[in-house]
Amino acid sequence: MQSDTTPTRSMPLPVGAIGPDHAAYDDHRRSFNGTVDRRPAAIVPCSSTADVVAAVRAAGDLGLPIAVRGGGHSVAGHSVADGALVVDLRGIRSVSVDPEARLARAGGGALWEDLDGATVPHGLATTGGTFVDTGIGGLTLTGGIGYLMGTGGLTCDTLVGAEVVTAAGEVVRAGPDGDPELLWALRGGGGNFGVVTEFVYALQTIGPLQSGAVSVPLEHARVALAGAADLARTAPPELCLFAGGPSVAEIDGVVPDRANAPLLARISIAYQGSAAEAEAAVAPLLALPGATLAMAEVTYPELQARAGTLPFGLRHYWKGHFVRELDAAAIDAVVSAMETIPGGHSFLLLEAITGRARTEPEGGAAFGQRAATWNVSALAIWEDPADDDRQRDWARATADAVAGSSLTGAGYGNYATDDESAERILAGFGPERMARLRALKRRYDPDNVFRFNHNIPPD
16 A cells, blocks of 8 residues: 655654755755755665665655655656655666676666766777766666667667665566566666666677767758658668757857857767768768758767756756657657747757667567657756746647657657656557556565656556
8 A cells, every 4th residue: 555644754764864854955855857846754875785775674664655866867856756765876886897798787876977987998888878977777767768779779678687676675686697577677667666776788899989960050950850850761770860959050169049049950960980981871961951060080978978968957848759750740840849949948859769779679678669760859948937837838739749640649758757647658668568567566566665757556
């Protein structure tokens, strides 16, 4: 039976816990998303699996539900929850690499900069997030779109093992040396089954990398996106294409205010190979009206850092769809949204799903959107609370306009907000996968203790 009763401050807390009276409480409960302001019963910093076990068992003794914080970049704010015990994994960030086996073992609180920093010196990497300061946990457990997905698959596809602390406070292994069904569920099923204290990733070799973008004036965005869609259909797995906007071009090294500069649509390029191979692969885009190409060879850490970082405290509302095809209707919706951008830092992001990302790994994966060719998302990002309604309305209207092209009626779990409906969550997995996930939920978390996620209820 679930309990939603918020405990009082007089309740006993685990040793080392940060409660509401602690001087650092507000700092530790701060969310990436500035629209989220939640008050956990306690935040328990952990530096080992044993610490996590103790925290989970304490939550059980206290009758508290559990939220899990890794990097903390959840748009939905799932890493903090009112009245919950937060298991804080930021002290579990170590990474070890076996270059001969091409495996990496990473602590549940590791960031992508930790993982890349350990693997790249060996000439190895796995499909990672496009912001280096985000946590590996949320991205892996809900899918994982990244620059290497064409050759390596989604991040969840590269997961080959895990250590998990269950709701009962037991430590289990997911994978061939433990429970293969749990590994299947962790590959895209979200944070529904326990606290992952260690991720084991298969790595791939990395050679020369090219990074750049084709830019076109916004008035040619429809033609440009149609061209990107055509190219993505036949793209080699080494080519990663993202598109979006509106953006502005630098003038003498300075990026002008978006409200006072000509707007552009951009098709971002990442290519695993030589400059000549990359130029040949994107040559069709150079025929677009007004197209300009800027591209250079980069290291993998430089590629990963291309998007910069998003500071905590900005206000976020993201919504979108995985689409069957980037068809004319979807393109019209996207360009109309670019033309009616509500200010702030908001933009449209389109990610082509190509190569191995569209094929399940050996052993399968819970991720349910394999047949999609693009992920289309409206990312509303702003600072002033007075703009909340305008920004949210823009993102929702954009998603609604794209819905006719949607593969399943659902978007990407890693971009979803806290108002994601149960219907959209089911649509993202489909009935067969959902039934399988619920069966595993009943086995590992029958009381739905881990429910601060895009939840898969046990019933």
